[in-house]
Amino acid sequence: MYSADEIVNIAQEIRPYLPKLLDTPIAQQVDGQLAGLLSQGPTEPPATQQIVAVLSQHELTREWLRLSLEEHTPAEAILKLLRTYEPLTGSHNPIESPHYVCPVASCHQEWYRRSSTVETPRCPIHDVQFVRDSKGH
Ligand SMILES: [Zn+2]
DSSP states (O other): OOOHHHHHHHHHHHGGGHHHHSOHHHHHHHHHHHHHHHTOOTTSOOOHHHHHHHHTTSHHHHHHHHHHHHHOOOHHHHHHHHHHHSOOOGGGOSSOOOEEEOSSTTOOOEEEOOOTTSOOOBOTTTOOBOEEOTTOO
16 A cells, blocks of 8 residues: 555646646546645545546556556656657547548548537538538547
């Protein structure tokens, strides 16, 4: 078992790094959860189990917790290690972009919506607007 202090320290240490580890909405959510758990009053025991549960929800934060607890790896070194596991590129987004296809059955033109603000384009061959692919993926 690990001491409550160790867990609390890791929770404080990881917070500034969350935007580098997780996608923005998830990073904000985890940060909010940790902030709540770290703001327990001095008479209450630290919420270590909940902190571990929050950090265990996501692969990179779970790995961070493990490296910090078991190998005492400093934060900057963990960040480098995790980045080599999973480069934080544009393709990192786990939410798959909606897939659009040309409504002409024989046409194989396709398009992926990367942003909700972009207007759906038209098929360059048939000049009809792409439609959301209902088959998914
Ligand atoms: Zn087409």
